[in-house]
Amino acid sequence: MFKKVLRWLFTLTGLIIGYVIGQSLLKVDRLAYFNSSAILKMVSLIFSSLLFGFILFLISPWLNALIKKLMDYFEENIQKVPTVEILLGTFGAILGLVISALFVSLIPKTFIGTVISVIIALILAVLGTDIAVKKKGEIIGVFSNLKKSNAPKEKKTKVVSKGIPKVLDTSVIIDGRIFDICQSGFIEGALIVPHFVLDELRHIADSSDSLKRNRGRRGLDILNKMQKELSIEVQITDKDFPEIEEVDSKLLKLAQVSKGKVITNDYNLNKVAGVQGVPVLNINELANSVKPIVLPGEEMSIQIVKDGKEQEQGIAYLDDGTMIVVEGGRRHIGEMVNVIVTTVLQTAAGRMIFAKQKR
Template sequence: MLRKVLRILFSVIGGSLGFIIGRFLLKIDYFSFFNETTLKMVIFYILSCLLFGLITFILFPAIYGLIRKLLDYVENHMQKLTAIEIIFGAVGAIIALIIASMFGSILTSIPKVGVIIYACVNIVAAIIGADLSVKKRDEIMGVFLSFKKSGANKEKKGKTSFKGTAKVLDTSVIIDGRIFDICQTGFIEGTLIIPTFVLAELRHIADSSDGLKRNRGRRGLDVLNRIQKELNVDVEISEKDFPDIAEVDIKLLKLAQVLNGKVITNDYNLNKVAEFQGVPVLNINELANAIKPVVLPGEEMNIQIIKDGKESGQGISYLDDGTMIVVEGGRKYIGENLAVVVTSVLQTPAGRMIFAKKKD
């Protein structure tokens, strides 16, 4: 029904267009024959309206198909945008149109083509304004939030305010849980950014049929709740997404680039990719290794041999912080306390290993 109504409406528009074109044609000497009598003019107008009305009636399916494709294209892209992005795009387009209207009197004064140029300038300005506003949404919001926080800090003297770059948390570091203790010490400054796609991944893990994954996901959600409720740090849920990117880790790096912030993780592979892309990373494991007690070759310690090592005759022990000690010839002392001397220390991104031998 709607299609039929639109077809009739298009035909009427075509007929109206034919009337306007007919008036223009009658001013040309070639069509002066129809100006001789009123009857001829009426016949010419009727023929012009019928001709263009028929043309639009015939071309309607093609025009309707193009309009449908355009609407579907716009709808699909609009669905990928968040409500905040749509609002920012609309505001940006309005501001751009206001700026463009300042030059309206200059452009419209150009003979013949002035109005067309003015219309084109308005369209281009609206598109550029909307695009810039959406892309710079986080920076614009950051400016307003900084004003808001500065005002809030004056009213609330008791709350400590930290200034620094934004810290984007990845899924692994949230599930790990040590981020809560680090934030509690006050060594992390700046706003903690929790992307919505990370929350979606956590929720997916928490709903897993695998019991171990389910517990890890729920622990991650509990850690986030504790950070929001118990710690004096700024936490922001970022709705920024990148639909063209499938992997969550790559989205994290892209978001950190957009916010000009840093990624907090304990994922070794993500750390390497971030270094390659030039994104600053704070690795929890590297921090843990950095604060472990320093052990130098020649130092003596008393340890308990727990199990045998990979190589023949080796025994394995552990310090309280989990550092592995490999003792040459320590296999026969499993279950016993043994005085050893450190021979060397191996530092790797995965952790620290201490090599020792039995004290003479």
């Protein structure tokens, strides 16, 4: 039904276009003969209208297919954009058009002036949309503050800390443990989340891969939870470094400029930051530091779950995920055995325990 309606609309449009073109042609000196009598004029206009109406009637299936593709493309992409960004973008475009009207009123009403007016309106509308979307966090913050100022004061307020600011990377937001650490009160100073990290989170959340998409959405949920529930100040900054392409390099540069530290659980970023002299707080290192201490000579009862890389080795795990390599444990896979700790290795990647069976 929709296709039929479109086809007749295109045909009607063709008839109107043909009539307008026919009237324009009758004003040409070479075609003045057809304008000499009312009958010839009417026949000419009817012929012109029917010709263009028939042409658009014939090509309407291709036009319908093109419109269908455009609608599908628009629908597919609009679903990936958050509702807040659509509303803010629309508001920014309307504001840009209102501002453009002030400039357009000063331009002479000529053909060139009309073209210039349209260009100015489009530029300001696009600019308004871009600014509104990029400043999303700050705009929402302004309305939230207005709402809070009118509402009764809550007991829990944001603490503006004078500590060293902490720049969060994408991996640590997705990981989620940073929320619990901040809630426990071990982190001081404002948490800084740059817009290019938010953009990376959105790209991950829009990924065609379901695992990446879930990770990205988890990161956005964690960030939203941090903004609402933590007493620590969470700042969304527009600070960017266009000359730097990699997100990790931008993070390190931002930490240097803000004289802060980077919080991450990315091993490679940790190493690069060490080379550049940027202070880093690694969540994995913190987790390893608070694991129960195991000393050489300590006895424990564990279950061998699989064989190790070396001959006759067996592998077991503690409840916190620490791997235990047991000499001669391969023949006891699936069994509970008593072992004695011989060596404990601590690395940035984690803790590894070597043990042997108790005789």
